[in-house]
Each structure stands twice: as structure tokens, then as C-alpha cells.
Amino acid sequence: MGRFLLLAVALLSTCVLANNSNMPILKYSVSGSSSWYPYYIPNNPESPGLISELLPQLLSRAKIQGQNIPLPPNRTNQALDKGTLDFDIVSPSWFEHGDFGPLFVQSEPIMAIKEHLITLVQNQSQWADMSSVKGKEIGTVMGYLYHNDKDFIRVDFKSEQELIKALHRGRIQAAISGDDTALYWSNQLKLPIAFGAEHSSGFLVFRLRKERADLLARINDAIAELKADGTIDQLIAKYTQSNSNE
Known part of the structure; x- marks a missing residue:
């Protein structure tokens, strides 16, 4: 990313x-x-x-x-x-x-830096393995690099903040975000998220x-x-x- x-x-x-x-x-x-x-x-x-x-x-x-x-x-x-x-x-x-x-x-x-798939709590089990992204629409940030973006369909948003909003609005089912970034915006927005598979x-x-x-x-x-x-x-x-x- x-x-x-x-x-x-x-x-x-x-x-x-x-x-x-x-x-x-x-x-x-x-x-x-x-x-x-x-x-x-x-x-x-x-x-x-x-x-x-x-x-x-x-x-x-x-x-x-x-x-x-x-x-x-x-x-x-x-x-x-x-x-x-x-x-x-x-x-x-x-x-x-x-x-x-x-x-x-x-x-x-x-x-060190680490990122995961993020999703809603009720959908966490569906995204426990990176193979789950194959051919799916995955939330990403415009301009970011993703090592495996040939495997999924990018749905670009302006920021990680917007990724979390999109999850809760049902626009996407999963996204990719750095761990600290996702936790911060989840806390700020008071919109809970869950981590799925490790992405990098x-x-x-x-x-x-x-x-x-x-x-x-x-x-x-x-x-x-x-x-x-x-x-x-x-x-x-x-x-x-x-x-x-x-």
C-alpha cells in the first residue's frame, strides 16, 4: 500500500x-x-x-x-x-x-508497519484468509500501492477515514488499511471494525x-x-x- x-x-x-x-x-x-x-x-x-x-x-x-x-x-x-x-x-x-x-x-x-483487511464485526469470519479477496470489490485509498491489487477490484476512496464510513454504509464489505490508522479512525468516528486477514x-x-x-x-x-x-x-x-x- x-x-x-x-x-x-x-x-x-x-x-x-x-x-x-x-x-x-x-x-x-x-x-x-x-x-x-x-x-x-x-x-x-x-x-x-x-x-x-x-x-x-x-x-x-x-x-x-x-x-x-x-x-x-x-x-x-x-x-x-x-x-x-x-x-x-x-x-x-x-x-x-x-x-x-x-x-x-x-x-x-x-x-515496522502492518496492515490488514478490515470489515464489520459480523463479517469478520468471511475475511479471515487473503484468498477471500479474489475477484471481489475491496476498498482502497486512491494513489496507494497494494502488492496484490491484480487479485481484486479496487474501489478507491479518498482516505482511510472514508473506507470505514463506506463499510458502515454498505458500499463495500472489506477494505485494506494500516492497523494503527484503522483503529484511530474507528475510535474517532465511533464506528466499530474488525480485522480480517493480514495483508502485509x-x-x-x-x-x-x-x-x-x-x-x-x-x-x-x-x-x-x-x-x-x-x-x-x-x-x-x-x-x-x-x-x-x-
């Missing part, structure tokens, strides 16, 4: 220098579906989301300047394919066979265009530092614990 979401991060195709330094400028967009809790939370400067908080720190550690440019998921995907943007943050588990293709390299894992389980990474692979070592070092000093764990706790207390 591509988020964004996606959580797209773009590096200028030419090396841009700022303030007469040798520090490259990194353009990125942490906008997702506009409701991809806990990774991106719009209009909330104190708690903008896990990835929204992490990226500036990570780029600073990597000695890369960042500039956030919000873009919708479908535009970031197109820009990455064309090479206008140079990397995004995704999970290999969202891609068929976990393969990014020949144009990209990937960083070390940043954090993996880690968020930087998917970096191959021509910019010279920055990969910096990025990996920054990820390692933020893991070692507890920054990533603290941010995960901040957002997942607040989610569970909603």
Missing part, C-alpha cells in the same frame, strides 16, 4: 546548493491521504504525525536540507516514475514480490532513485543514529500510545 500514502520525498534531480554550502536540498511531501494517522496529521503543528516529525530530524542528521512540498499520492507516484522526484518512504511489503524495480535502491528499515507486514524504508544512491550511506547512518538514541522509539510511543487512549 503506497501511502501517500504516499509519504513521498523528493530530491532535486540536479544538485541544488543552499546558502553557499555543499548541503543538498531535499524536497519531500508528507501528505498521504490527508488522514493517514499516525504518520501524517494535517493542521496539527504540535503533533503533525510520526513521519512528519521524524523526517526533519533524519535529514538534519544526514546533513541534507529539507523542503516539504505537499502533493497528492497520484502525483507523487507519477513524479517518482518520471524521475522528477527522487525518493519516497514506503514499505517493500506494499510491492509485488517486495521489488522496487531497477530504478531504485532502498535504505535500512526505519520502523514489513518496514518503512527510503525508496531512493538509483542515480541518487550516493546519498544512501548518509541516510542509513542517520537512521542508525535515531534508532540508537531512542528517537524513533519515542516517536512511535508518542503516537501509538495516544492512539490507544483515544
Whole structure:
């Protein structure tokens, strides 16, 4: 599932220098579906989301300047394919066979991420196995990546929030969502859901265009530092614990 979401991060195709330094400028967009809790939370400067908080720190550690440019998921995907943007943050588990293709390299894992089929409580047993999606209409988020979307008929909605509303309105019988995101919106909307089969389980990474692979070592070092000093764990706790207390 591509988020964004996606959580797209773009590096200028030419090396841009700022303030007469040798520090490259990194353009990125942490906008997702506009409701991809806990990774991106719009209009909330104190708690903008896990990835929204992490990226500036990570780029600073990597000695890369960042500039956030919000873009919708479908535009970031197109820009990455064309090479206008140079990397995004995704999970290999969202891609068929976990393969990014020949144009990209990937960083070390940043954090774990998991998603399931979601449905109504009374329908949970019908969606306990992923084979149940074969040929069926399944709720998805516009612009997101799904490793097996050849197996089912996508019914695109604007966000995970809308997926849960659609389940309760009977427009779809099942959807795919990240676990934390689904639980958050279920609590916010007071619309109960149930988890069916696991759809994917993996880690968020930087998917970096191959021509910019010279920055990969910096990025990996920054990820390692933020893991070692507890920054990533603290941010995960901040957002997942607040989610569970909603």
C-alpha cells in the first residue's frame, strides 16, 4: 500500500546548493491521504504525525536540507516514475514480490508497519484468509500501492477515514488499511471494525532513485543514529500510545 500514502520525498534531480554550502536540498511531501494517522496529521503543528516529525530530524542528521512540498499520492507516484522526484518512504511489503524495480535502491528499515483487511464485526469470519479477496470489490485509498491489487477490484476512496464510513454504509464489505490508522479512525468516528486477514507486514524504508544512491550511506547512518538514541522509539510511543487512549 503506497501511502501517500504516499509519504513521498523528493530530491532535486540536479544538485541544488543552499546558502553557499555543499548541503543538498531535499524536497519531500508528507501528505498521504490527508488522514493517514499516525504518520501524517494535517493542521496539527504540535503533533503533525510520526513521519512528519521524524523526517526533519533524519535529514538534519544526514546533513541534507529539507523542503516539504505537499502533493497528492497520484502525483507523487507519477513524479517518482518520471524521475522528477527522487525518493519516497514506503514499505517493500506494499510491492509485488517486495521489488522496487531497477530504478531504485532502498535504505535500512526505519520502523515496522502492518496492515490488514478490515470489515464489520459480523463479517469478520468471511475475511479471515487473503484468498477471500479474489475477484471481489475491496476498498482502497486512491494513489496507494497494494502488492496484490491484480487479485481484486479496487474501489478507491479518498482516505482511510472514508473506507470505514463506506463499510458502515454498505458500499463495500472489506477494505485494506494500516492497523494503527484503522483503529484511530474507528475510535474517532465511533464506528466499530474488525480485522480480517493480514495483508502485509514489513518496514518503512527510503525508496531512493538509483542515480541518487550516493546519498544512501548518509541516510542509513542517520537512521542508525535515531534508532540508537531512542528517537524513533519515542516517536512511535508518542503516537501509538495516544492512539490507544483515544
